[in-house]
Amino acid sequence: MTTDEPADRPVRHLRLRGWIAPIAVVTLLMALLATMYLAYVVNPTKNLHDFPVALVNQDDGDVLGDKPANVGNQITEALVANLPSDKIDLHVVGFAEAQRQLRQGHAYGAIVIPSDFTKRLAILGAAGVVPGAVEQPVITVHTNPRAGSFATAVMQRIADEALSRVDETVGKQLIDTVHAKLQPSPGTPGTELAGASQLMLAHPIQVVVAPYRPLPDGTGQGLSAFFYTLLVLLAGFTGAMTIHSMTDSALGFAPTEYGPWYVHYPSAPISRFRTLLLKWAILAVTAPIVSALFLGVATLLDVPLDHPLALFLYCVLAIMAVGVTALSVLAAFGTAGLLVNLILFIVLGLPSSGGTVPIEATPEYFAWLATFEPMHQVFLGVRSILYFNANGAAGLYRGTGMAVLGLAIGLLGGAVVTRFYDRKGLQRKPAVAAQSGR
Template identity: 65%
Template structure:
């Protein structure tokens, strides 16, 4: 009779902390989610730090009134002083280096002053008093949409503000220079600038914004890399949870519930270490299958993939690393491992991934997480394969290295934890089982 009472659940009352702790844990989890998710989306412009933009000054200068002037140097100095250094990492480099960094996704944009800038500006000044057609000198702003669409918008906003001030400053100087040349000789009638000339000199620089290597169609304006990363990580995360629960049910350590019924098999005498090896093997077998499914679906959806083999192989590695590490965390922490996995792979992972908002536009505590959070490493590798020709320098090298490191860390954690439990005699067979093998109990 005593045995039956145990099966039906008759036992002394649950302590008060048994009801309070779940609410407390859920509340802490909600606070963490709010801090991470709302913190990184609240004000990206305010959170800007170390945002990499190149400044290329190719201006050769010009000779005006017998002296050499270089307006490009003046503009470079003005931009360096006006653009806040604590927010923007303004890199003064040549065009070849800027192009390389754009191609590898190391900068989000480039401001380019052409070689004939000063010459064209002097021609513009002369044309304001001499009839004839003339074009305003151009400063080009190249955005890098492959590094992030939102990052390109930030580049435009930053350069718009800076170039408006530069345009106004140069326009004032140019107007004063032209007025000085128009000073009449003694006794002569004064010469005034026309209204059209004043307008032309007030804003002498034409700022042209254009994307460097625009994204192809079928990429969701660059979001395809983020969502491909998302399904790789979520599939690895889900793979760990599903394999953990279903294998434990088959081995008789966890009941399987079907509505009001549950099935609890006779437990198998197997060590924690051997159990974990079985789960790892299943995850590694499933990883290439899942990666192949994702690649096939992406192909059917006409998603442009120039390096399908690289995407398949890295997808397999990423899914294996996440699922193996997730299984190790579950083996080490038990039920609490569910919470640990959710925090590590999801709650901390999404804000620090840089898939939607660049990491340089998030609070610094989130940017710090990107150094080791799995989702950011996976995103760098996937983005490199999809948008940057799978160059190792564009994030693929970092993504592979960090994913392998995470996989190794998961293997070590699982091996050490399960061996430690087994050696100390903390066997799972110590649990009392009251049902018969394969029985369905209501």
């Protein structure tokens, strides 16, 4: 055996680890990405659960076929019984309450049966055999475009499927009523119902789809809140990564390399805790500048901004909460903190944000993620400011509270971990220096 072989063996072992470790990490990360992102979007109808819809029945009733009737009540009972409760969270409420839920984004749509519904139905039945002008009974479906464009599409599909069955059932009932009136007693010859009248009575209900408080131009059909949220998350996340790497380079804890230029400054005599404080301070200066920059770009692009000050302040808070937490994760885990932050803020955050596909149209574990994932909380706050008149109940209270909580967790966690490392003497030194200092 030659003398070089033992020295060469660790190098071969290191080369093997250098291949296996990155391949394994990338493979696992991509598996998580594929699972999260494809499950998020491939089958929203199948994944539907707890989708909030308001149902308003204002029908006063009337006489139908010489008998008192309230078809609105029958439709309400049929919708409550037939709409799958595990998919649709149907709330039978008054009109004022339905408006409140739509204004606050707590309902994705409302089905409204008007007060004269049975009366118009009775007139339509009479018009089948009596000449004269007539109007179809109307059911209005209010969508909520401010809650998201995809939520609007899901609401329309639900309404189409449910009300088409209602239309057929009511049409059959109306034809039977008219036939009974034309043929008063069994065995007695009566008047035949004209084919055109029978066709009209078979589908008596006119369904009108109307957006509740349509979005103005410059909102990307309800997507501007999501992309503004994405900007805020990236400002905190990538901002923290940039501040972390550039500060470490300046302090000599990591080399600085730009193209062929390479320099590694001597390590500064500074503790982990003070290093983290410095990075937090840089982030605190950066956050309002970036938030103002976003606001300026949005203004130049004619994005409707009814509450610019609220948007500016909220985004400063959100950038600080995300950035402080990301810097604390890096201080705690080092290089591995890059992956932790990527998974926490991006991989798990995007599909559970509710910014494109509503949470109620994704697998149920996304709803669990949305209870704490930062992107969903920030989205609720930004959407409330941009679309819901900065209404606290529409998500601003929750978004602000969760941002404050996240900021507190980031500050406390970072301080505790770095102070612990400092007290244990776990200094940031090269391996040779660390071994010689023992």
